[in-house]
Amino acid sequence: MKRLMSYLLLLLLLSGCAKETTAVPNKTEVKERIHIGFSMDTLEEERWLRDRDLFKESAERLGAKVTIMAASGDDALQIVQAEQLIQLGVDVLVVVPHNAEATAAIVAKAHDAGIKVMSYDRLIKNADLDLYVSFDNEKVGEMQAEAITKLVPKGKYVYIGGAETDNNAHLFKKGVFNVLQPLIEKGDITVVYDQWTKNWLPSNAFENMRSAIEANNREIDAVIAANDATAGSATKVLAAYGLLGEIPVAGQDAELAAVRRIVEGTQTMTVYKPINILAEAAAELAVKMARDEDVGADRKVNNGKIQVPSVLLSPIAVDQENVVETVIADGFHDYDDVFGD
Structure with a gap:
């Protein structure tokens, strides 16, 4: 009887081991981590x-x-x-x-x-x-120009582009001029300064904006900048010449500093991607x-x-009217960071 019980116990142990063994996946079935x-x-x-x-x-x-x-x-x-x-x-x-x-x-x-x-x-x-994933960057430029031309349908425009080596910079500019060109042809708008910003560096954008102001005896009516860092440099120059808040400025990227400038009234709009x-x-x-x-x-x-x-x-145009419903509602920026001191 003892031999029979020992035999049955051994069978149970072997059965349990077999179950554990089959639960371990074969190496060929394990997928490598991407x-x-x-x-x-x-x-x-x-x-x-x-x-x-x-x-x-x-x-x-x-x-x-x-x-x-x-x-x-x-x-x-x-x-x-x-x-x-x-x-x-x-x-x-x-x-x-x-x-x-x-x-x-x-x-x-x-x-x-x-x-x-x-x-x-x-x-x-x-x-x-193999694949390109982005926003409709030509539309970004169109949104910038549409926002500024509503405010300034006639006048002298400054365009400060991004890095010439960046294809997006060309798409932004193409979108801007899709909107501006008919107004240029009508004689309503004159682009008095148009320059790329080497390597997207804010310091280069600053020099571009300073040159634009000086070349036109401070007589400009609107600024469209290829991104918010570039727009930020433009506002610093405008501040130095006593023009901050008087001239509409467009940017894009919805950076925190830019959104704060929009709330303060020193940048007109940005494009939120x-x-x-x-x-x-x-x-x-x-x-x-x-x-x-x-x-x-x-x-x-x-x-x-x-x-x-x-x-x-699809990108989204952001100004003072929809800051809360866009970048803040999405959690892209915190309300206190935007409206705080």
Whole structure:
């Protein structure tokens, strides 16, 4: 009887072990964690810090690992960093290009390694790019010009663009002049100053604005700036010449400092591009790209070489009237940060 009981006990133990063994997945069934490389132009502006953090958080929620490198506006360094990400064996490479042309080399190197490339917010030119995810940047410029021309239908305009090497800067400007050109042809508006801002540096934008003021004997009626950092430099110059608050100024990016200027009345408007939506969409699409899934791109954008599959999101114009319902309601900025001392 004791032998029988021992035998039954042994069978039960063996049965339990078998169950535990079958619960362990086979190595071939374990999916490797998706690894996304994020090559960024810069982290020197508020918005790009937001993009970095939001993209990383969104991708990690989806189970992906993210390695981020920022080149501080150095073309050669961005290419070297992209090569490092490729060598790390990332599954997909997401790039915010500093130079739209130079970063075509990154796409070629990634493809040689069998890695797909997404262009984030800014378009990489003349490359066999796999996907472009951004906002409708031409619409951004149109929103800026529409807001300012309502206030100043006639007069002398200053346009301070972004970096000439950034394709987005060209799209912003194209949108602005889509609106201005008919008024220019009518003779209602004269663009008395039009200059790019090298490397998007606020110090260069400051010099541009100072030159515009001096060249026109302080007689200007409106300023359209390619982003909020550029607009911020413009307002500093206007303040120095005693013109702050008298001349409408448009920007874009909805940076906190710009939104505060709007509330104070020293900047007229900005264009809000909900970065959380952009970052979340890009992270989701990057994971789909890594899995060879359909990304559902419903637009095409010509980058000089191919019609790039694209996902373009809608921007939002922000002024004193809708600050609370837009950037604050979305949690992009805190009410106290905007309206506090």
